[in-house]
Amino acid sequence: MADNIEKFNTIVGLVFSQLYSSFPVALELDEGEIVRGMGFEPRFKTLAGFDRQFLDGWPTFPDGTLSFPIYYSAIDWLQEEGFIRKTDGANWVLTARALTALNAQPGVLSEPLGRQLTSAAKGAASDAGRAVITEVVGQVIAGVAKGFMGG
Secondary structure (H helix, E strand, O other): OOOHHHHHHHHHHHHHHHHHHHOOOOEEOOHHHHHHHOOOOOOEEEOOOOOOEEEOOOOEOOOOOEHHHHHHHHHHHHHHOOOEEEOOOOEEEEOHHHHHHHOOOOOOOOOOHHHHHHHHHOOOOOHHHHHHHHHHHHHHHHHHHHHHHOO
């Protein structure tokens, strides 16, 4: 991955994909799938007293950038900008603002941006898949920004 913006866009796209697919049901983000979508194989560990596995560390990108600060900063940004909200515990759901943007069908597209993003997320581990995610996330954020600017 080239830079923090591309990494951010990939993470945002994978978060949107998970939450769009589950909407309106809130869910705990599958961090393992996000790590996989960033092109890494996740490692898991089991903690005493829990009946599920937890991510065992976040990978480092080839350029030396740690992935977890970008992931958590992206989640914070999405929440602060009103795209996602925390419901209970570790569960998240899309806001009306994000759902509206993801349901948009700009131009001559045959399906909403959210569906394109969900399809692209399946190939996120490849450079081509991440490129599609980056493009769709750009369209979603631009669409929201246009709405603020009356465009």
